Amino acid sequence: MDEVVVFDGTPLSIEQIVAVAELRGKAVLSRTTAYQLRIEKGPAFLQRLLAEDGEIYGVTTGYGDSCTTSIPAELVAELPTHLYTFHGCGSGRMLNDEESRAVVAARLASLAQGHSGVTWALLEQLERLLEHDILPQIPAEGSVGASGDLTPLSYLAAVLCGEREVRYRGTVRPTAEVFAELDITPLRLKPKEGLALMNGTAVMTGLACLAWHRADYLARLATRITALNTLVLKGNAHHFDERLFAVKPHPGQQQIARWLREDLHCTTPPRNSQRLQDRYSLRCAPHVIGVLQDALYSLRGFIENELNSANDNPIIDAEGEHVLHGGHFYGGHVAFAMDSLKNAIANIADLLDRQMAQLMDIRYNNGLPSNLSGASGPRAAINHGLKAVQIAVSAWTAEALKLTMPASVFSRSTECHNQDKVSMGTIAARDCIRVLQLTEQVAAAVLLAATQGLELRRRQGDLSAEALPQALAASHEDVRQYAAFINEDRRLDGELSALVGAIQRREWSLYVSSAPAVLAGENNHA
Structure with missing residues (x-):
């Protein structure tokens, strides 16, 4: 400790x-x-x-x-x-x-x-x-x-x-x-x-603290994966230009664009000669991940206010010698925070799922092999690369999206209609934890695909070791500690599980936020 x-x-x-x-x-x-x-x-x-x-x-x-x-x-x-x-x-x-x-x-x-x-x-x-x-x-x-x-x-x-x-x-x-x-x-x-x-409200609040912390790391990881995929897909790094984001100044969105610029600064990725503008899952990544980043700033206040409150009934005012009857056990703020957070997280799963679709498809991946297979010659016919992983990513993404229905709107009258309007905050928190798990699984799979694509570019001669930005090279090596390049088809569940574990342990240093943090206990309901 x-x-x-x-x-x-x-x-x-x-x-x-x-x-x-x-x-x-x-x-x-x-x-x-x-x-x-x-x-x-x-x-x-x-x-x-x-x-x-x-x-x-x-x-x-x-x-x-x-x-x-x-x-x-x-x-x-x-x-x-x-x-x-x-x-x-x-x-x-x-x-x-x-x-x-x-x-x-x-x-x-x-x-x-x-x-x-x-x-x-x-x-x-x-x-x-x-x-x-x-x-x-x-x-x-x-x-x-x-x-x-x-x-x-x-x-x-x-x-x-x-x-x-x-x-x-x-x-x-x-x-x-x-x-x-x-x-x-x-x-x-x-x-x-x-x-x-x-x-x-200790159960929902304890879970909310854990969910917030995991989501904070996920926003950083999704940004790093986007940088890798921008490079692998020969995307246009100028989509993240500082001047561009100055005219739409959502702080979280600006933060994500800044991190992407930092990751890609050592090279200007070759632009797809057929497209002036990349598809949305690359071009709009700061706008998608930025929603989560901004939500983290604002929802911190909801969670920490609940954490640092007397969420009990009745409240005992020992100084004034009053017993105050009310409803401070009500978890509405945590319910809102968790319903909002799980929505923003599921959108990350959807974003990464769309990036993976580009990586896998020869119509959109700018010269990479189908399904990112590393096999060559006659053996290419029987190898399928990450085809099944993409199907799994689609399944995990769909399940995450399905869970975004707000739990708080399903209030039930119970206990002889005494508890006739309830928060459903604990269900929202459990949903959020599940959406996080699914999205971390998606992130692990797309990270594996991005590093596979990176090595394929190297083998094609499209990307030299000197041209690879340091941060992206470090992430590539981090993944290689758990999963090797895929030449021949092999089962990947163990490697994917190991990558998910690394994500949940936050093993990899990613970015340091330059955005102002909300002070513990500060009433910030922006």
Whole structure:
């Protein structure tokens, strides 16, 4: 670990949550006396209110539509356990290790704001999970995104209390076993703490942080692939001229064009003598990738505001001694961010799919062999190059495009019409993660095709080693670490999977953004 991420109620960034999720950052609670006292004011106020026969939603009442049901005083202490118990009905795949860490970190960030009435001991238990890398097994499905991520977060609440299952050191085991092994005492939740843990947006927000970070790298990678394909297809680098983009000044679009100019500056690619203007998938690449780049700038504010908020209900104002009932569990901003982001990402898949179509087709690839086959002589007749890979790319692209339907518009009235307008933010986040996976698969395949085309140009004598820009030569060598030139047909699934893994680990240095970053916690809804 090379970064300490301090949770003390001050704004955290997407990158800090991702660092914790990827084990590059260590999550630690601030141990200052002032901060601990601020946290403990919340539960102390609630205890006084209860002693004075105060009525508190979810503490002395039932939940949701059952808020009119009064809880007998002798049963108040049992209510949080019932809350996480009856919500233990999740389904689908389990969140992976990075996703689980991101969820725990996102919930800790919200509760660390000090507006949820939880004890210091609860915050420490969350910190302990991250410290020992004890990963709650959280089913991905079952949340409508308001009242928060109730069902998936019930698995986190139960784990804090020593129940259900966790992944520890690569093995799924009962939580109680792992806690006993590490001498960790299970929590007994205080009256408001079950609600505080579950009635928030930590699952969708944790996933959103991971999705944003992957999309940021994908925008850079798609730009590098476009530069390679511009060279391989003998495209016109002047389509990315600085003067041209000065008259349509979307910052992200300008950034992409700048990166393309940087990649291609060592050479002027030979222009296709038959076309003054390249086809759109090359010529308009800054306009397509630029939408994603601009979306990243603006959507950061949505995600980080949610991350650094008390997304709970009711909010506990310990200083003013108020219990404020509202709907901060509603994940609408994350839903919008994820619905928007998955749309921009799927368009990257579509762009790269169209670039690959040009590479493969002898009518459009300016003299490259059909399907980029490296075979020659009589053996060329039985070799098919990347023909099947292109079909797979089309399948992955189609699936990504199919998932761009906004999840947020499918709000369902539920829970006796108490939750009658819900965000669907968690479904949108899961869709976005899936679209990312598909688009990364497309990027890996088109990157393989671009490097194949690059070597074919070299063999044809169209491109000398000296004329190859340094950045593109480096990318070619990066790919060659995982996949060799294709002379004869061979299965490619293992090589493609290895390339996808390299992309998801962000192994390759690409570009440094010169665009202004949005500060963590800044309210930027541009």
